[in-house]
Amino acid sequence: MKNLNKYGYFFIAPFWIVFLVFSIYPVALTFYYSFTNYSGTGSAVVVGLSNYKRLLTDNYFVDAFFNTWKIWGINFALQIGIALILAAIFSDMRMKMKGQAFFRAIFYLPNLITVSSVALLFGILLDWQHGSLNVVLMNLGFINDPIDWLNKPATAQISVSLILTWMWFGHSFIVIMAGISGISKDYYEAALIDGANRWQTLTKITLPLLKPILLYIMITSLIGGLQLFDLPMLLTDGIGSPDGSLNTMVLYLYNQAFKYNNYGYASAVAYGLFIITVIFSAIVFKSMYGNQRKQAGQV
Amino acid sequence: MNSRVEPNKSISASWKAKPLPIPASRNRKGKVIKGLIYTVLTLMAVVCFVPFLMMLINATRSNEAILTGFTLVPGTSLLENYRTMMEYVNIWNGFKNSLFISVLVTVLSGYFSALTAYGFAFYTFKGKNVLFVFMLVMMMVPGQLGLIGFYELSKTLGILDTYIPLIVPSIASPFVVFFLRQYVQTTLHPSLIESARIDGASEWRIFHTIGIPMMMPAVATMSIFTFIGSWNNYIMPLVLIFSPEKYTLPVLMGFLKGSQVAQNLGSMYLGIAISVVPIMIAFLFLSKYIINSISAGAIKE
Numbered sequence: 001m002k003n004l005n006k007y008g009y010f011f012i013a014p015f016w017i018v019f020l021v022f023s024i025y026p027v028a029l030t031f032y033y034s035f036t037n038y039s040g041t042g043s044a045v046v047v048g049l050s051n052y053k054r055l056l057t058d059n060y061f062v063d064a065f066f067n068t069w070k071i072w073g074i075n076f077a078l079q080i081g082i083a084l085i086l087a088a089i090f091s092d093m094r095m096k097m098k099g100q101a102f103f104r105a106i107f108y109l110p111n112l113i114t115v116s117s118v119a120l121l122f123g124i125l126l127d128w129q130h131g132s133l134n135v136v137l138m139n140l141g142f143i144n145d146p147i148d149w150l151n152k153p154a155t156a157q158i159s160v161s162l163i164l165t166w167m168w169f170g171h172s173f174i175v176i177m178a179g180i181s182g183i184s185k186d187y188y189e190a191a192l193i194d195g196a197n198r199w200q201t202l203t204k205i206t207l208p209l210l211k212p213i214l215l216y217i218m219i220t221s222l223i224g225g226l227q228l229f230d231l232p233m234l235l236t237d238g239i240g241s242p243d244g245s246l247n248t249m250v251l252y253l254y255n256q257a258f259k260y261n262n263y264g265y266a267s268a269v270a271y272g273l274f275i276i277t278v279i280f281s282a283i284v285f286k287s288m289y290g291n292q293r294k295q296a297g298q299v
Numbered sequence: 300m301n302s303r304v305e306p307n308k309s310i311s312a313s314w315k316a317k318p319l320p321i322p323a324s325r326n327r328k329g330k331v332i333k334g335l336i337y338t339v340l341t342l343m344a345v346v347c348f349v350p351f352l353m354m355l356i357n358a359t360r361s362n363e364a365i366l367t368g369f370t371l372v373p374g375t376s377l378l379e380n381y382r383t384m385m386e387y388v389n390i391w392n393g394f395k396n397s398l399f400i401s402v403l404v405t406v407l408s409g410y411f412s413a414l415t416a417y418g419f420a421f422y423t424f425k426g427k428n429v430l431f432v433f434m435l436v437m438m439m440v441p442g443q444l445g446l447i448g449f450y451e452l453s454k455t456l457g458i459l460d461t462y463i464p465l466i467v468p469s470i471a472s473p474f475v476v477f478f479l480r481q482y483v484q485t486t487l488h489p490s491l492i493e494s495a496r497i498d499g500a501s502e503w504r505i506f507h508t509i510g511i512p513m514m515m516p517a518v519a520t521m522s523i524f525t526f527i528g529s530w531n532n533y534i535m536p537l538v539l540i541f542s543p544e545k546y547t548l549p550v551l552m553g554f555l556k557g558s559q560v561a562q563n564l565g566s567m568y569l570g571i572a573i574s575v576v577p578i579m580i581a582f583l584f585l586s587k588y589i590i591n592s593i594s595a596g597a598i599k600e
Contacts, residue, residue, distance in 0.1 A: 007502045008427065011418025014411050016430070019437075019471035022464070026448030027440060033447060089336055094329070097336070105586040106344045109351075112582055112589075114531045116549040117574045120556055121354055124567055132353045132369040139369075166347065171593065178594030216597055227441055230533045234553055250443050250534075257447050258538060267447050274444050281439075 034267035044264065051268035060244070061252060061269060065276070067157065067240075068248045071232075072225030074161035075168070080217065082165070083172035088202050091180045093188055104177070107170030115167075119234035122163055126150050150236055153245030160231055160246060172217050179213030180206065215288050219281055226277050229254065249273045351575065358569040365564045376565055384566040387558050390573050392544060393551035400465050400547060401529040408469040408525045409518045410511075416479035417510045421492060431480075438473040443534070450538055460541045469529070475521045478596075482517035483510070520592045523585075530578075548574055 034051055038044035055061055086107070090097050110118070125133045126149040134146040149155045183206070191201050207214075232246035239255055240247025253273065257266035357365050360374030384390065419431055453464045487510065495505045511518075533549040540546060546554060552574060560566045582589065 004496070004502060005422045005424050008418045008422025008424040010502075011422070011506070012415045012430070015415040015471050015476065018411075018468060019434075019473075022449070022452070022468035023437065023445065023471060026445030026452050029448030029451060030445050031448075033451075086340075089340075095333060095336070097333075099340075101587070103340055103344060104590055105582075106347055108586070108590060108593075109579070109582060110347055112527065112578055113575050114533075114549050114552070114578070116531075116533050116552040117571050120552050120567070121350055121571050121575075123556065124564060125350060125353060130366050130564070132357060132365070135369045136353075166350075170347070174590055174593050175597040178597050181594075182598060213597065223441060227443055229443075230549070233533075234556060253443060253446070254534065254538075257450075263447055263451075270444050270447065274441065277441060278439075 030267045030270055033264050034271050036264045038264040038267075040261045040263050047264070051265050052272070054265065055268050055272050060247065061249070061272065063244055064240075064247045064249045064252045067245060068226060068228055071157050071160050071164070071228065071246075071248070072222070074158065075164035076218075076221055076225065078161070078165040079169045079172055079221070080214075082169045083176050086169075086173045087176040087180055088198070088206070090177065091206070092198065093185075093192060100177075104170070104174055107173055109170070110167045111171045113167075115230035116234050118163065118167065119231050122159070123150070123235050126159060151242050153243045156236070156242050156245050160228075160235065163231060164225075164228075168221070172221075175213060175217055176210065179210045183209045211288060215285065218284050218288075222280060222284060223277055226250075226273065226280070249276075351579070354568050354572050354575065357565060358572040360565050360568075362563045362565050365568075374565075377569070380563070380565040380569045383563050384555075384560050384570050387560045388551065388555050388570065389544075390548075390551060390555075390570055393546050393548040394573075394577075396462075396545060397530055397548040400462055401526050403462075403466050404469040404529040405522050405526045407466065408472045408475055409522050411470040412472050412475035412479055412521070413511055413514050413518055414506065415476045416483055416514070417506055419476070419480050420483050420487075421489060434473045435477065438477065446534070446538065453539060459539060460545065462545070464539050465529075465532075465536060465547075469525070472525065475525065478521055479514055479517050483514050487513045520595055523589055523592045524596065 033044060035046055035048060036044035037047050037051075086103075089095065090100050090103075125131050128134065128146055128148040128151060131146075131149070133149075134143070137143045138146065147155060149159050187205050187209075188201065191205055196204070227250050228248045229250040232240060232248050232251050233254070236242065236246055238251075239259075240251055249269065250273065253266050253269040256262045256269055353369065356371065356373050357369075358380060359377040361376040361379065364374050364376070419427065449464070450459075453459050458464050491509060492505055495509060500508070531549060532547070533553075536547045536550045537553065540550060543551075543554065552571070555561070555567065555570050560570060
């Protein structure tokens, strides 16, 4: 029989040609630019590590780093907390909750809407004087004076966190439920018969067995969170107002490159962001699986 | 959206356990707690939906009416708002552009990922494993890393302000390839391919008549993510497209914010509503399918 394995190359060739040209080459080119002072026109002059040195002392970047973390952190704590509580409720055998499909669908809905539409919508809903949110909150008596959501750093960041929570808790809920459905119900029946209460069932069975799923949610959310761009870009003026509090790392990258034409420096920002992402993903991974190994060793 | 939607079987079936004995004294307390939980869940559902409700109502009200406050009663300025908006921004054009790009991206990514996954799964060739691992490593690289290089490349190739850089790269979608390879390895047995070869079918024919149909369920699952991802993509078209008539919907939304339309809140709300409502309607019909895909995607990781 003639050798058919050459077809393997034919089959993967289109992928690799496009991948090399449109993925790998741009990543490599950006890497090269990060060592130059390229400004979009003319030629790029190699300047060594000076872009990276500047990055480490650039207050805007450092602030952007912490802003991104603050916004992501508050959002993640809320999102995963709500999702876990919901999952605990819907997976509780004693409660036999109904309407899971309905609630799942409606909790997931905000995730499907284009982020730029969400940003625009909240941009006008959160308006200080005329925003419908303040009007409704005042009518209901929750607040006396309108809150200037998007003009104070603290409330602006919290607003973004809450919008992100609103967008993502349904998604996390679905993923956690998918994880729980993979856990054998024998564990829960045994726990029920042994008289374990809900808290014990959650902390001793559900959470340990959900570790891979929680890791998946955490890593994907972290990577997505570190790339936060659309929402802060469109919610205020696009350069991180108020007071630079919505300046995230990718927003900074975008503005450095396409607003101020600092392509070389923006490339270094991109690689800085990449290194940060790798480090934190590794930490999350290690802290979750490192523990497991320790526990296994103790037994 | 529909309370009678059948619950996802794979998830809920395992919870239809036989009734377990519950002490009678706990029964009433349990009912009260359950009622409370339903109330909270309903409140949460309302919170999820309220921003959309405000959007829909305000889209029918005039600028002046919105400035004076919020009511739950729809206004009468829908047509006027529409006219004002269309004067400055043709939102349907953005819709058409986004749809065109997203459909092509989904089809290309589905077909070529299936082709690549099939090549990786059923042929042995030199460097196969190295290439596959390299692809997996590149999968972890965030899209923004190559953004500036990508822009420069598009400039060099003279394809700025065209849809080529938005569409063609989807031929190489590492995550879809990875997912499809895992899938096809467990569902398609090599002996089936072998017997087709004995019957004299060419390799391409085998791929098209056996490979693709076998991979179709997984391709469909991935297509949902690909489509949503392309539809929502903001930063790439923002960087690459300059002509307003070529704007995709997300970029057009940003444009809307900076345009004269922003002076008229009713028109703004209407513009946002037009970008949101079709997605909501699609979700109404596809929610079960989409949610199952998310579950499948997470578990296969």
